[in-house]
Amino acid sequence: xxxxxxxxxxxxxxxxxxxxxxxxxxxxxxxxxxxxxxxxxxxxxxxxxxxxxxxxxxxxxxxxxxxxxxxxxxxxxxxxxxxxxxxxxxxxxxxxxxxxxxxxxxxxxxxxxxxxxxxxxxxxxxxxxxxxxxxxxxxxxxxxxxxxxxxxxxxxxxxxxxxxxxxxxxxxxxxxxxxxxxxxxxxxxxxxxxxxxxxxxxxxxxxxxxxxxxxxx
Amino acid sequence: xxxxxxxxxxxxxxxxxxxxxxxxxxxxxxxxxxxxxxxxxxxxxxxxxxxxxxxxxxxxxxxxxxxxxxxxxxxxxxxxxxxxxxxxxxxxxxxxxxxxxxxxxxxxxxxxxxxxxxxxxxxxxxxxxxxxxxxxxxxxxxxxxxxxxxxxxxxxxxxxxxxxxxxxxxxxxxxxxxxxxxxxxxxxxxxxxxxxxxxxxxxxxxxxxxxxxxxxx
Numbered sequence: 001x002x003x004x005x006x007x008x009x010x011x012x013x014x015x016x017x018x019x020x021x022x023x024x025x026x027x028x029x030x031x032x033x034x035x036x037x038x039x040x041x042x043x044x045x046x047x048x049x050x051x052x053x054x055x056x057x058x059x060x061x062x063x064x065x066x067x068x069x070x071x072x073x074x075x076x077x078x079x080x081x082x083x084x085x086x087x088x089x090x091x092x093x094x095x096x097x098x099x100x101x102x103x104x105x106x107x108x109x110x111x112x113x114x115x116x117x118x119x120x121x122x123x124x125x126x127x128x129x130x131x132x133x134x135x136x137x138x139x140x141x142x143x144x145x146x147x148x149x150x151x152x153x154x155x156x157x158x159x160x161x162x163x164x165x166x167x168x169x170x171x172x173x174x175x176x177x178x179x180x181x182x183x184x185x186x187x188x189x190x191x192x193x194x195x196x197x198x199x200x201x202x203x204x205x206x207x208x209x210x211x212x213x214x215x216x217x
Numbered sequence: 218x219x220x221x222x223x224x225x226x227x228x229x230x231x232x233x234x235x236x237x238x239x240x241x242x243x244x245x246x247x248x249x250x251x252x253x254x255x256x257x258x259x260x261x262x263x264x265x266x267x268x269x270x271x272x273x274x275x276x277x278x279x280x281x282x283x284x285x286x287x288x289x290x291x292x293x294x295x296x297x298x299x300x301x302x303x304x305x306x307x308x309x310x311x312x313x314x315x316x317x318x319x320x321x322x323x324x325x326x327x328x329x330x331x332x333x334x335x336x337x338x339x340x341x342x343x344x345x346x347x348x349x350x351x352x353x354x355x356x357x358x359x360x361x362x363x364x365x366x367x368x369x370x371x372x373x374x375x376x377x378x379x380x381x382x383x384x385x386x387x388x389x390x391x392x393x394x395x396x397x398x399x400x401x402x403x404x405x406x407x408x409x410x411x412x413x414x415x416x417x418x419x420x421x422x423x424x425x426x427x428x429x430x431x432x433x434x
Contacts, residue, residue: 088404187305204418
């Protein structure tokens with residue numbers, strides 16, 4: 001609020017600036033309107049409908065992370081969140097740009113899993129992979145160029161799987177940040193033809209193989 | 218065409234009646250319009266955009282069959298056709314009623330797989346399962362009531378997998394036609410909550426486990 005002050009308000013402003021949250025100063029009537037009431041303490045915060053977690057929070061427990069390098073279809077993002085939760089992952093990591101965010105469509109496709117599985121949104125996927133590595137994570141990239149078949153890898157722990165967006169593999173830079181590239185070999189099939197998987201189905205195949213191997217330990 | 222005749226036309230009419238294809242007799246101007254030209258030989262056939270195969274054709278080779286007990290979402294049907302093809306299946310079987318058929322949306326979600334993998338549309342799923350059994354198939358139903366985990370089953374050959382529609386298991390009658398019911402155990406997960414999979418993701422998990430086991434033989 002314009003003209004308000006004091007050390008507690010200054011602390012809030014400093015915290016917002018530190019975290020890159022925009023701060024605007026407005027006259028009291030504006031704040032009353034935004035808060036829907038005059039019973040506020042001079043500050044109104046606007047939160048997103050869905051809250052994102054931070055890697056700091058999610059990676060502390062060393063649980064499985066699923067990192068998405070540009071999945072654009074909200075149905076796919078939702079199905080991947082649902083699948084990751086069902087496979088026992090600790091978090092899904094998505095980039096801020098050129099990718100689906102947490103919309104209502106994603107929520108519906110996730111079928112309730114968003115209430116349980118934290119989603120981390122990062123500015124830079126490569127930086128997030130570096131941070132995971134610093135925390136002891138092994139990074140497995142799913143890519144058709146991968147020489148190892150997904151069911152032949154001796155997965156180390158803690159692990160993070162990186163999946164590319166629809167219709168393309170991982171970005172070169174992202175692939176370089178992986179400890180190993182793994183692929184899902186497709187059947188040539190009795191009927192022939194080119195075969196590939198939807199990214200959410202590929203996530204299911206790899207994550208449940210990982211889970212199966214964990215259970216067999 | 219009204220008034221046309223001759224043994225070749227009669228043969229066509231007989232074949233249509235034999236296969237249950239409706240035959241209508243119309244005056245020549247109607248036929249010219251339907252054919253988009255007068256250069257026809259007195260007969261115009263209307264084909265569906267997508268052609269269905271028959272169990273007789275697809276089951277002869279003893280390849281894997283994926284039977285869908287009422288998948289209603291065309292995106293899911295398309296993704297399952299794509300997944301079945303990638304896993305090396307020989308055919309997908311769908312019911313005529315209360316289920317998605319082969320629309321353009323399905324074709325797009327199948328990402329080209331429809332050109333290679335035959336889809337059989339049957340009047341009655343239970344009857345189709347009986348026919349597969351008569352041909353020596355082992356029927357595995359995916360259902361959360363299944364006591365065997367999908368990765369612990371010693372799959373016999375030839376095999377057919379039956380998947381239920383979105384948000385529910387197999388119909389009671391369909392479940393009774395299965396030789397075994399198998400389930401995909403979900404993680405309770407570090408974050409808790411109810412977990413389940415989208416039907417196309419579940420298809421991927423089970424079909425690629427089947428494929429992995431085939432390859433290991």
